Amino acid sequence: MTKRQEETQDSNGPSSKKLNINFNKEEIKSFFNQKIFDETFQDNLQTEIKESQPYRWGHFTELVDDTLLRQVRTEVLHEIAFTKKETDIYKVFQSGDLANLSGLNWDDLSKLPSLYKLRSAIYSQQFRDIVSKVCGCGKLSGVKTDMSINVYNKGCHLLTHDDVIDTRRVSFILYMPEPDKVWHERYGGSLRLFDSIVPNVPQTDFYQKFTPQFNQMAFFTVQPGLSFHDVEEVREDRKRLSIQGWFHIPQPGEDGFIEGEEESIIGKSTLQLLQSKELQEFDFPKLIKNEFDEIEIKHYEEFENVGQFTKLDIDYLSKFINKNYLNNESLIKNLSESFLNESILELKEFLNEDYASTLRELIRHEELNVKIPIKVDEISQPWKCAIPPHKHRFLYIDGKSNNMDITSAESINFTNSIGPQELPNFSQVKSEKEVDNKLIELSRFLKSIVFKKWLKLITNLVLVGDQVLIRRFRPGSDFILATKQTEDLLLEATLNLTPSAINPKNWESGEFGGYELCMSSGGGDGEDDEENDEEDDPAIYRSNGDDSVLFTNQCQWNSLTLVLRDSSVLKFIKYVSINAKGSRWDISCQWNIQQDDDEEEDEEEEEV
Structure with missing residues (x-):
């Protein structure tokens, strides 16, 4: 027994075990x-x-x-x-x-x-x-x-x-x-x-x-x-x-x-x-959808069944998509019903075998033989780095040719407010690397009219604007923290192209991160918006228990996930561990959807 214990017992009696803790x-x-x-x-x-x-x-x-x-x-x-x-x-x-x-x-x-x-x-x-x-x-x-x-x-x-x-x-x-x-x-x-x-x-x-x-x-x-x-x-x-x-x-x-x-x-x-x-001018890539013109939107509004595809449509779609998802009306009907009921759909082996095999070899060669650029000044066109890092960090190609210095306020201001502006056009983006050009070709396809017609069959949604990003999440560097979307409703697609996921054991445990997760924020009705805003500091994480997790998708190879997401749903991509077997590769698509006149009127009434 220590001297301090003895003193405590002497003063308070042998039954007391309260310690004198005043130093x-x-x-x-x-x-x-x-x-x-x-x-x-x-x-x-x-x-x-x-x-x-x-x-x-x-x-x-x-x-x-x-x-x-x-x-x-x-x-x-x-x-x-x-x-x-x-x-x-x-x-x-x-x-x-x-x-x-x-x-x-x-x-x-x-x-x-x-x-x-x-x-x-x-x-x-x-x-x-x-x-x-x-x-x-x-x-x-x-x-x-x-x-x-x-x-x-x-x-x-x-x-x-x-x-x-x-x-x-x-x-x-x-x-x-x-x-x-x-x-x-x-x-x-x-x-x-x-x-x-x-x-x-x-x-x-x-x-x-x-x-x-x-x-x-x-x-x-x-x-x-x-x-x-x-x-x-x-x-x-x-x-x-x-x-x-x-x-x-x-x-x-x-x-x-x-x-x-x-x-x-x-x-x-x-x-x-x-x-x-208000400092969104420093956020890159910009979450801006490119609006379609009325003539293009009319293509999607009037498209209703597989039989409307022309031979040229089928030829172009077949260059990329697994034939099982093209001409099987019964399968497409089942997929559409599943999406209508669940608002989420996962299509395995989405790309056809020949295209997927070639792409996988190119990506794997890049991973095994080319040093990963880590610092900003090591990244070369057409790749860019997402900023700022208290929100996200990953490499991306956005279909714009301009490269910029993201380390100075002056350069960012020039890009946003002074210099030439351009819409994304993957046809104008060139690279010395075959793998980049293959990914760019695939992104062009995802922006095509006929692919959005195909999406209409699956989702029954009319698309009115889009954003397509080729992304790479590097081991030991990259992630996207949980964020809400600003739009009320979006159709989102993630075409997961992670070659190391051919072996599920490389990613399925989740220990190496890289997974995409959607969870309920508990808001969305406007009542808790002010309270939630006050908790948006990146050091605070709003956890509502296991019931809040709506969907988790581990890194995969050749899998397309479609999600209809509203503004109450948070989404993030978990930091990729330095010990992961490779980068997470994907192509991310977001589409604004056409809303019925009744829905728009309801929203206006709610705002009032």
């Missing part, structure tokens, strides 16, 4: 490496942080008493239960919130005494004053604690976000990988910091990388629209243990509390969120 200043100081209390050390660190890029950040080396932190690590691994959490933005094993440790009785707390000491030390007045000084961020709360323990195993990651939630003022990560061993950069798990093109729009490539070691703490001032960062995927079968937490602004009764500050911070955060929605 004095000397005890708190003993929990740290004494160098951090040296004023010269603090002044030097303050200067480093003031001059740091891309925003104010810094780190402590050997921050905590070595013996104490080793004890913390042992306690955590033996006594803490971790839950796997995976959403569109992260995969991690996480403990519960550590804010309530002081409420535990001795039976529980006796298993975590070192962890409690550490939490008390981190939120102590002494350490908060040091962090406040070196960051120049103002006073920090010791009452509002916000801390959890994370384990990043192989495949775990956290995508780009700025940590702006509630009243956070400083973010910190205390690293506890295996002591006495170097955590090498090649293991992954590094903290990566992103510069911004303008506030609320991070650059695609990271600016700075911090590879963690045992007993180091990285920290930065939370700055709305600027403090963008991510955690690189852990690439090897190792545990990257860390304590993640935040310091908040002072609460009522604390030194530094300012009446109304919390409301102003939350209001400012919401304002910036609204402003970020």
